[in-house]
Amino acid sequence: DIQMTQSPSSMSASLGDRVTITCQASQDIGNNLIWFQQKPGKSPRRMIYYATNLANGVPSRFSGSRSGSDYSLTIISLESEDMADYHCLQYKQYPLTFGSGTKLEIK
Amino acid sequence: QVQLKESGPVLVQASETLSLTCTVSGFSLTNYGVIWVRQPPGKGLEWMGIIWRNGNTDYNSALKSRLSINRDTSKSQVFLKMNSLQTDDTAIYYCTRGGSLDYWGQGVMVTVSS
Numbered sequence: 001d002i003q004m005t006q007s008p009s010s011m012s013a014s015l016g017d018r019v020t021i022t023c024q025a026s027q028d029i030g031n032n033l034i035w036f037q038q039k040p041g042k043s044p045r046r047m048i049y050y051a052t053n054l055a056n057g058v059p060s061r062f063s064g065s066r067s068g069s070d071y072s073l074t075i076i077s078l079e080s081e082d083m084a085d086y087h088c089l090q091y092k093q094y095p096l097t098f099g100s101g102t103k104l105e106i107k
Numbered sequence: 108q109v110q111l112k113e114s115g116p117v118l119v120q121a122s123e124t125l126s127l128t129c130t131v132s133g134f135s136l137t138n139y140g141v142i143w144v145r146q147p148p149g150k151g152l153e154w155m156g157i158i159w160r161n162g163n164t165d166y167n168s169a170l171k172s173r174l175s176i177n178r179d180t181s182k183s184q185v186f187l188k189m190n191s192l193q194t195d196d197t198a199i200y201y202c203t204r205g206g207s208l209d210y211w212g213q214g215v216m217v218t219v220s221s
Contacts, residue, residue, distance in 0.1 A: 043214055044208075045211075046208055049209075089208070098152045098153070
């Protein structure tokens with residue numbers, strides 16, 4: 001199975017900060033990666049697909065990038081509504097595997 | 108519009124079988140697969156399995172011996188059954204549209220009681 005190592009597990013940032021969350025894949029997954037946002041009591045929301053593509057309705061302050069086996073979700077200017085858990089998912093190979101999640105808090 | 112909705116019991120006794128239904132609308136099960144994902148309280152997401160648009164299935168190897176996923180295309184429903192439940196199966200269970208994982212149900216919280 002492909003392992004997705006996500007970091008950090010939690011972080012705190014101020015409004016307006018640039019925030020980056022990373023997932024590292026244990027095997028080649030190409031660009032087959034999705035980033036989800038999950039707010040308390042809600043279902044996951046797809047934010048980025050195919051590593052770099054912004055999903056419909058997602059604010060442009062979110063972006064995804066790839067460098068080798070490292071995948072990043074970046075928020076260029078943090079807003080209060082971005083407080084949530086973030087999860088990565090590889091869909092290159094079954095079984096699909098998620099990262100362990102990042103809890104993003106606002107200072 | 109595309110919707111998925113999970114339904115089923117919220118409390119199950121340990122050693123019993125969990126039966127959940129995912130009812131979909133806005134798309135056909137013969138065009139899209141459906142994936143089940145679960146999330147224990149305060150923890151991350153776990154992929155459980157998929158029923159493909161052709162009716163074939165794939166399962167998480169850790170759950171394979173206990174899990175089955177079926178469907179009724181005429182009713183636009185997908186069924187999850189998992190036996191020999193334990194307390195660590197307590198989780199929110201979600202179904203999501205396969206391929207894109209762009210639409211999710213609201214989830215159903217299932218508690219396994221000992």
